[in-house]
Amino acid sequence: MYVNDTIAAISTAPGEAGIGIVRMSGKDAFAITEKIFQSSSKKAFSALNNRSINHGFIIEPNTGTKIDEVLISKMKGPHTYTAEDVVEINCHGGTVPVKRMLELVLRNGARLAEPGEFTKRAFLNGRIDLSQAEAVIDVITAKTNIGMEVALGQLEGSLSYNIEEIRTIIINMLAHIEASIDYPEYDIEEVTYDTLLKQAEEVKEKIQSLLKSADTGKILRExxxxxxxxxxxxxxxxxxxxxxxxxxxxxxxxxxxxxxxxxxxxxxxxxxxxxxxxxxxxxxxxxxxxxxxxxxxxxxxxxxxxxxxxxxxxxxxxxxxxxxxxxxxxxxxxxxxxxxxxxxxxxxxxxxxxxxxxxxxxxxxxxxxxxxxxxxxxxxxxGGQVAISDTGLVSNIRHKNLLESAFDSIDITIGTIEDNLPLELVSVDLKDCWDYLGQVTGDTVSENIIDQIFANFCIGK
Ligand SMILES: Nc1nc2c(ncn2[C@@H]2O[C@H](COP(=O)(O)OP(=O)(O)OP(=O)(O)O)[C@@H](O)[C@H]2O)c(=O)[nH]1
Ligand SMILES: [Mg+2]
Incomplete structure (x- = not known):
């Protein structure tokens, strides 16, 4: 899924502005910049410090023509937005300067980024999970302060944390079930069922409380x-x-x-x-x-x-x-x-x-x-004031639908345990539940859905 090339895009909004930013990410980002950037310190780009901002000129390498006066930031992966090498060229804002800048980096080896591709790389490279990536769009499109705070919380991983907590309980349950199936002599069946029931109820409660936050979350977002x-x-x-x-x-x-x-x-x-x-x-x-x-x-x-x-x-x-x-x-x-x-x-x-x-x-x-x-x-x-702490966890309809499916699966699991049905049956629905929750964070999600999600992003993010 991961493509190892270098992408570029204009990251600022179109139109006249103080500055415009062309962003590049990938293994050739530094090499491309080396070719087109003349630093006012006379140092080669490769000699410049990591995480530094540098003044200089962008030059068309074949003709020597000056394209613009710029500030360039150099950020070496993996501690960057995409977890790859990133270069941001701050040039003069306005349609012509940024467009010329973009065309130049494209001619020198970068490829035009797809919508959301920078964020997609952050996800594919494991820096953020899917729910965090989705929060990026929510921050950008937030319509009120509260909506933005909720999105920021999700970006920082508040939802991911809650989901992982539930998935850890489920993994323990599944391990317990596997062990009981493989070594029945070591376990007293009643204990297994009792423990499983308690854990399943805890899972159900936690999913329920996330779901409760979903309606308010949706209102804040949409x-x-x-x-x-x-x-x-x-x-x-x-x-x-x-x-x-x-x-x-x-x-x-x-x-x-x-x-x-x-x-x-x-x-x-x-x-x-x-x-x-x-x-x-x-x-x-x-x-x-x-x-x-x-x-x-x-x-x-x-x-x-x-x-x-x-x-x-x-x-x-x-x-x-x-x-x-x-x-x-x-x-x-x-x-x-x-x-x-x-x-x-x-x-x-x-x-x-x-x-x-x-x-x-x-x-x-x-x-x-x-x-x-x-x-x-x-x-x-x-009912009066909005309390962000407990309303803001789930704000995305995709997440809500998945949580509803996870809720149904754990509900069936509980029924199966209560009826003392074979452990193999318990594990079937439990695995479904684990899978639905994993789709929220992107752990168990299909490529198709990932593409759909990032298609909603703007180019350059
Ligand atoms: N006196 C008074 N007249 C009002 C008030 N609100 C609306 N009107 C008048 O009622 C008439 C209809 O107002 P609209 O806002 O067009 O009503 P509407 O419900 O949108 O009507 P439709 O689009 O035809 O369904 C206009 O002449 C308004 O000036 C009010 O509070 N007091
Ligand atoms: Mg009317």
Missing amino acids: GLNTVIVGKPNVGKSSLLNALLKEGRAIVTDVPGTTRDVIEDYININGIPLKIVDTAGIRETQDIVEKIGVDKSRQHMEQADLILFLLDVSNPLDDEDKTLMKLVKNKKTIILFNKTDLPTQVSQEEINKYFEGKTMIEISALKGKGLDALEEAISTMVF
């Missing part, structure tokens, strides 16, 4: 999927605009104004919210509106949180009531909008339809009640 739902004209787009503090969506007094789904991000007490404004849901003959209404329903299905909007300046009608049934089993906040106008909804009706729900009076037009709404959202999601 944003809480929040969908504004309500019949036409109740003020959904007005609410979106008020929360974003900008005129993002078109607002008119014509019911059926919003036809498509509008999405944007806001940050509430550190929680990234993906907030979705939808077409007002109603029966309609208009083809375009109908498509919008269908989309609204799909978004409602996938929502983590629904903001259900009612217009209290008009009496509740059948359309409101139909919608109430649709959101019944969802995490919902009921928002009574247009409270700046005289209300037409009685307290009795409110008690009858919304008992037990979180309810807030707002006016999207006047910006009233929005603080209370933000407060309610963070309370609902985290």
